[in-house]
Amino acid sequence: MALQRPKGTQDLLPSQTAKWQYLEEMMRKVCREYGYEEIRTPIFEATELFQRGVGETTDIVNKEMYTFLDKGERSITLRPEGTASVCRAYVENKLYAGPQPVKLYYIGPMFRYERPQTGRYRQFHQFGVEVLGSEKPVVDAETISLVWDLYQRLGLKNLEVHINSVGCPSCRADHRQKLQEFLAPRREELCPDCQDRFERNPLRILDCKNPKCQKLTQGAPTTADTLCEDCQGHFNALQELLQAAGVVFRVNPRLVRGLDYYRKTAFEVMVEEIGAQSAICGGGRYDGLTEEIGGPPTPGIGFAMGMERVLAAIEVQKAMPDQVERPFVMVAALGKEAEGKGFALLQALRHAGIPAGMDLLGRGLKAQLKNADRQEAKLALLIGEEELQKDSFILRDLSLGEQQEFPWQDALALISQRYREEHGS
Ligand code: HAM
Secondary structure (H helix, E strand, O other), X not given: OOOOOOOOOOOOOHHHHHHHHHHHHHHHHHHHHHOOEEOOOOOEEEHHHHHHHOOOOOHHHHHOOEEEEOOOXXXXXXXXXXXXXXXXXXXXXXXXXOOOOEEEEEEEEEEOOOOOEOOEOOEEEEEEEEEEXXXXXXXXXXHHHHHHHHHHHOOOOOOEEEEEEOOOHHHHHHHHHHHHHHHHHHHHHOOHHHHHHHHHOHHHHHHOOOHHHHHXXXXXXXXXXXXXXXXXXXXXXXXXXXXXXXXXXXXXXXXXXXXXXXXXXEEEEEOHHHOOOOEEEEEEEXXXXXXXXXXXXXXXXXXXXXXXXXXXXXXXXXXOOOOOOOOOEEEEEOOHHHHHHHHHHHHHHHHOOOOEEEOOOOOOHHHHHHHHHHOOOOEEEEEOHHHHHHOEEEEEEOOOOEEEEEEHHHHHHHHHHHHHHHHOO
């Protein structure tokens, strides 16, 4: 039996990679405009980084990590997300010693052993942004505005931007206690996972997808009810800044993120049309994380978006511009000598920056012209026996069906001129 790719992974074929490149270019462009620089960290890290960074009580660390021992008996994990790695790199490379804040972005594959379904993969790709070194709400507003601007630029509609504040360790302790008091009489009715979460991380119960748990938590105290003065002030300032920037958002007091490191701001962006896995972006503030992994206390905020899901949203909303690069001219040569002459011209055209192609299967003239049509080339340049003799060529406009003969020496200049006329340069 022919071998197949592992479950939850994808082959991205040329018809798709063109769309990926479009998306990546747009992301890089917006990052440049906002003053974010790219960071590339390893695909695998010491397992401990994620245990300490992402958190022992999360599904990611408990159930979803690709962890193995390498030949040196070290426990290694394929990165399930990028934030912990970026914080590690910030500390390890002493980026805290330079000007602050440090504004970084990354694009790359992440790995989670989840149950594959539409929009959920075991290898998926994130575009993420992390800002380290500022605790000010204006940074929260900047990152959320970047997400908003990018989606506007991509032409996405029906976005739901939800924001919340999950508080800091001091107001969280208060919330935890109130939530446990609320849930205690219903504890036995919660799903087994949530019974487990009751002691370890009750906040996550608010995020459980089980309909019964959702019903049981109706009316439960939210983090927004227990924010301390500092967290409330931060949250208010963020909302004012977002309004000033024209970002359309909604405060969702039940928004709880699936990773342990969040403090104060948490946010998600949803596009319902792409199905059950509708979160195209998630992020928030993580002021304790850098310290947690052994660095100096450093505030941080960021987000990551699942690129497969962003592309799915672009696809359902038909917002993808045509990505196919068509040859401007196809050289159709007949016979060995003509082929040599045609090939030299083909290369000269390419060196002049003109997308050009040639038959690579030794087909007859009719098949070559048919191929040029199929590729939606604008022009075909023909050289056969007769043209060789006369040192000429025939230029055929494939859309008009008209053709004309020219001296060979004019070929490059003529096609270059046509190309410039067509492309306005
Ligand atoms: P996250 O919410 O776990 O956050 O993931 C961010 C986004 O990655 C999700 O909203 C979703 O679009 C995409 N995603 C997650 N898992 C999958 C999957 N299995 N298949 C396809 N797409 C997926 C983080 O990863 C944080 N590191 C975000 C962050 C950065 N917070 C602060 N800085």
